[in-house]
Amino acid sequence: MPFHEEDLDEAETTYFRSLTAAEAEGDERAVEAALRPRTLDEVVGQVRVRDQLGLVLEAARRRGRAPDHVLLSGPPGLGKTTLAMIIATEMSTPLRLTSGPAITHAGDLAAILSGMNEGDVLFVDEIHRMSRPAEEMLYMAMEDFRVDVVIGKGPGATAIPLEIPPFTLVGATTRAGLLPGPLRDRFGFTAHLEYYEPHELDLIVHRSAALLGVDVVDDGTAEIASRSRGTPRIANRLLRRVRDYAQVRADGVVTLAVAHAALEMYEVDQLGLDRLDRAVLDALCRRFGGGPVGISTLAVAVGEERETVEEVAEPFLVRNGFLARTPRGRVATPAAWEHLGLTVPPAPAPLAAEGTLFGE
Numbered sequence: 001m002p003f004h005e006e007d008l009d010e011a012e013t014t015y016f017r018s019l020t021a022a023e024a025e026g027d028e029r030a031v032e033a034a035l036r037p038r039t040l041d042e043v044v045g046q047v048r049v050r051d052q053l054g055l056v057l058e059a060a061r062r063r064g065r066a067p068d069h070v071l072l073s074g075p076p077g078l079g080k081t082t083l084a085m086i087i088a089t090e091m092s093t094p095l096r097l098t099s100g101p102a103i104t105h106a107g108d109l110a111a112i113l114s115g116m117n118e119g120d121v122l123f124v125d126e127i128h129r130m131s132r133p134a135e136e137m138l139y140m141a142m143e144d145f146r147v148d149v150v151i152g153k154g155p156g157a158t159a160i161p162l163e164i165p166p167f168t169l170v171g172a173t174t175r176a177g178l179l180p181g182p183l184r185d186r187f188g189f190t191a192h193l194e195y196y197e198p199h200e201l202d203l204i205v206h207r208s209a210a211l212l213g214v215d216v217v218d219d220g221t222a223e224i225a226s227r228s229r230g231t232p233r234i235a236n237r238l239l240r241r242v243r244d245y246a247q248v249r250a251d252g253v254v255t256l257a258v259a260h261a262a263l264e265m266y267e268v269d270q271l272g273l274d275r276l277d278r279a280v281l282d283a284l285c286r287r288f289g290g291g292p293v294g295i296s297t298l299a300v301a302v303g304e305e306r307e308t309v310e311e312v313a314e315p316f317l318v319r320n321g322f323l324a325r326t327p328r329g330r331v332a333t334p335a336a337w338e339h340l341g342l343t344v345p346p347a348p349a350p351l352a353a354e355g356t357l358f359g360e
């Protein structure tokens with residue numbers, strides 16, 4: 001199927017600020033769909049997960065049975081939805097798609113489950129956000145391929161057992177820790193996706209460039225890869241922005257110089273920090289002496305919503321050791337001071353010394 005990216009470009013709503021945000025926004029999903037690997041063989045990286053999943057699926061195929069339920073966990077943009085779709089493709093079965101927040105009542109789930117055919121794959125995205133009653137119904141469906149549908153209310157209510165053909169549940173979550181134990185235990189296979197290595201992201205950028213018809217040279221893609229925060233979604237997004245720059249300001253080829261200039265213009269630095277990330281660190285170090293400072297105060301200081309700072313900037317800063325969350329507030333690490341080109345302040349006096357302040 002030829003892919004006309006021009007059709008999607010206009011709809012794309014990526015703001016500069018969210019260039020390195022982990023989540024996909026709005027119509028970016030359409031672009032993503034076009035870049036998704038379709039089979040396990042096309043998946044770049046995640047070697048262990050790929051091998052293990054390949055085995056699970058092959059064994060199920062040979063037995064002629066639906067594979068065990070699969071839980072995919074890991075940070076946004078690493079390939080959970082992609083793998084869920086691949087599972088259905090590899091099993092040559094339809095994929096039914098829903099998400100935790102969409103299932104507000106157990107009845108919603110019952111309706112979905114009762115419409116399934118043998119061997120179907122049911123993908124529940126954000127499975128940690130399902131309601132409690134739905135979750136309990138899901139336990140039963142996963143284990144016994146049966147649910148109790150409650151008809152009526154109060155003392156007259158009756159539960160009608162409903163058989164469900166064997167299916168495969170694929171759950172995805174960015175927060176595996178939030179899943180209740182009984183639910184987690186009912187998955188026969190759990191895959192935890194890890195951040196990608198730069199050379200893997202480089203392969204992904206090459207692959208996407210080929211699909212989008214963008215001319216690239218090796219050090220240009222390597223530059224994009226190294227600023228992508230270990231995340232394929234971000235790598236693909238940066239590629240598209242660098243491509244824009246290459247087409248408007250250069251001869252269309254993504255070279256090292258073009259990638260450099262473009263990413264500088266979009267304010268994505270060598271380590272993948274963007275303007276918001278740096279603003280947060282800057283406020284933390286320069287205005288609050290490195291902290292501790294509360295997240296709300298920090299958000300006001302950078303002129304952003306608290307949620308944006310907490311969900312977009314902070315996870316990356318914490319993961320890369322620039323910022324620490326402490327019970328008293330956010331604290332800048334020495335790496336943060338260094339990254340901003342500031343002198344690291346001397347370590348705070350130990351507690352014993354604090355005591356002497358009060359003449360003890």
Ligand SMILES: Nc1ncnc2c1ncn2[C@@H]1O[C@H](COP(=O)(O)OP(=O)(O)OP(=O)(O)O)[C@@H](O)[C@H]1O
Pocket residue numbers: 022023024031032033035036037042043044045046075076077078079080081082083174204232233236
């Ligand atoms: N292993 C991979 N190889 C190549 N491209 C990948 C790979 N994993 C992800 N991608 C690309 O990254 C994009 C985002 O992946 P995907 O939507 O599967 O992430 P996700 O884990 O479901 O994220 P979210 O938690 O936000 O739902 C996809 O469009 C796909 O093109």
Ligand SMILES: [Mg+2]
Pocket residue numbers: 080081082125172
């Ligand atoms: Mg997803």
